[in-house]
Amino acid sequence: MSMDRREFLHSAGMCLGGLATFGFPEVHFANVRQDGRLVFVLLRGGFDGLAAVVPTFDPAWRDLRGSLAADPDALLELADGFALTPGLAPLREFWERDELMVLHAMAIPYRTRSHFDGQAILETGLDGPEGSADGWLNRLLSVMEGERAGISIAAGMPRSLTGPVEVASWSPTELGVVEDAYLDRLSILYRSDEALQGRFEAALGMLDVGEEMDAMGGQPRRPGADAGSLFRAAAQLMAAPGGPNVAAMEFSGWDTHANQGVVGGNLDRQLGRLAEGLSAFREAMAEQWAGTTVVVMTEFGRTARPNGTGGTDHGTAGAGFVLGSGVARRAVVSDWPGLADNQLYENRDLAPTLDTRAVLKGVLAGTFDLTAAQADRVFPGSAGVRGMWELMT
Amino acid sequence: MSAPHIALNRFGLGARPGEAARLGDPRGWLLSQVEGGPPSLVARGSDPAASADLFRSFQAALRSGDEARVAELRREVQTHGQGEMASVLTTRVVSDRPFAERWVAFWSNHLCVSALDGFQTAFLAGAYEREAIRPHVFGRFEEMVLASARHPAMLQYLDNVRSVGPGSVAARRPRRGRGPAADALRGLNENYARELLELHTVGVNGGYEQEDVEQLARILTGWGVAGAGPERAATAGARAEELGFRFNPLLHEPGRKSVMGRTYPEGEEGGMAVIRDLARHPSTARFLAEKLATHFIDDAPPAAAIETLERTWLETEGDLRRTARTLVELDAAWDADYRKFRTPQDWFVAVLRAVDAGEAGGNFPQILQQLRHPLWGPPSPKGFGDLRREWADSDALMNRAELARTLARRAGRGLRSGRGAGTARGGGPDLRALAAVVALDAGDPLGGMLTDGSIPVDERIALAFAGPAFQWR
Known part of the structure; x- marks a missing residue:
């Protein structure tokens, strides 16, 4: 085989959407912004929004949280009496630059305390656990004319990216040295399998990106390494010429049923690692940070009161973050429901007053200039949910 | 796919060389595997009392802060874990009852614990499958759920060991400590109760409410672990105690409770009864x-x-x-129109069976980790999924392409030295046997590649395992 791999793929007519567009001239469509980029970060397990973004102003807060009420002096004041747990200190830099909007009392549009139903709803963008298996990020790619590329970073293929548009996945894993001739032959074999062909072509595209990253001095993550290097790798992939515009990342370990701690405790430290990763991402994106939006969400908040083991059980509303140069202004956005017993949802959880889909629609409008009608197609059945169009400039 | 290949791949763990032709009656072959007792492991795990001692000693060392002792014991702990995993993985590679092993793996994943939870659960994960799952795979489901509920690994993993009845003797006793920290460790934790309903028995739409979750958590207070405390680290001359179940009435919530419309008595028997009812629901x-x-x-x-x-x-x-x-x-x-995408573990085991490997090999835990499918390491209590959309992403296909190439080079070396599988008499590779293992459809270009003398033999072996046909079962 004398052609190199890319020529081979090209001549075989396999440059179909997805990552096969790497290295080829981009086709520009007028109706969406071409420099927009979106990273959807899913914290699997249900992270405790009341521990991360603390409503110190609420008269019921201290008694309700009991052993999990942090010393307000140790917290980082944001605005209106909301304060960050100290682990999230790296987010202050985003805040100072008007690049952070904090959402609170936010929840998916369906009441469940199941991790798995909750994640399914957040990832499909629907209003219940049944229905289409496709993810809303995949629908986003199809609404944007199929000219955009999606990628999953070190997460296999999360539900959010699953669907008819071919999407690549990347991880720093390397399990062996492979020759071009071997990959060319595999390419021929995969052409006879309709279900897997596109995936394999996307995998070949990722090898090229990996080579480009190596050439740029990229440092591949070793399995088990920190969120920071994973975020840096994501930035290198997305900032590469013709790189993917839509990425999904995920972190687990937020299901803090026991000993979650307060300042300097388990959860605070884990949030610290996440925040450092976000900071590393911004830095690694360099000038490409302009036009990039990062959304951090989780499937549910946790019980407002501590449980019997120094942790919290599955709850309802929680907090989330939108970071990006296009964020309209720094703010904690919340129609605060209150923490008094009769204000809690089922006398147990922070009550939901903000729909995750309203936030995500606002993000899509701000990041890709999607119209309201296009955003409704990304989130079917959400026409009655007004997008937060004011979230971003 | 032919009936022998369906039996070997869809229900089994992959064909060994020549096996498809030898099978005779595929259905009878599968049915015979579910007769008799549970399938046995090739090598039994370590002695329960000795491993309980190691468990306690390591925890005691961690608490004492003696770093040299921790380092010394850490090696023993790692050897213990490696042994537990090798026992199961090698059993899958060499088993003559592969369907029974798949059946074990299904139930172990259904009622999973996860080594990602930390030292205690990781240490006990092998014992959990061996003691709570494997003995019950051909028995009644309720016996398996009960064994799971009472096993130290599950009690630890889903926090039931920490859950205390708010009205129990222990919770009402005057506190030794003062302040919120002491209060925090004296109450209910509903983690296990919720997953017992949602993931282990009736399912998320099974007809329970939040109140049922809380009531079930109350019923199960006092269900804890015997012999786990670091203070019980073996003293000279003392007989080693195995880890096990203990009902502690002092932590148990008094009174009758009701779950999904049925009422249960106070005490350990209330928990036994509710678990049996849920399993039969x-x-x-x-x-x-x-x-x-x-x-x-x-x-x-x-x-x-x-x-x-x-x-x-x-x-x-x-x-x-x-x-x-x-x-x-x-x-x-x-029905050959149905098919499943092989999970990474099943794919890896199928490769090893196809080359008649004889054992899992020393670095398989790292390999399974990199394939995102570590043994006993699911990311959540839901266990690993088995859907195509969860496993067949582009990175996964490339991982398999790379790993197949590496394994084939290794197998190729074995072939040259005249050992290992896929070898025909005379030491040459039997690529026809490999073609039969892969179950090629007529017209699959792999057939031509396998007999193409211009392609290096070890690359042809890799193509067989990395090509699309081998990804399905």
């Missing part, structure tokens, strides 16, 4: 019939297959042997 039959059909037949199994499995489950009150028989007797099970 019609919602459980439905939930598991669907899960089994989805696991063994297709991501979207036919409704008739689910209904047949559900009927057997209900009629036999969750007799797992008879459920396995029903599964094998389903028409859909033998």
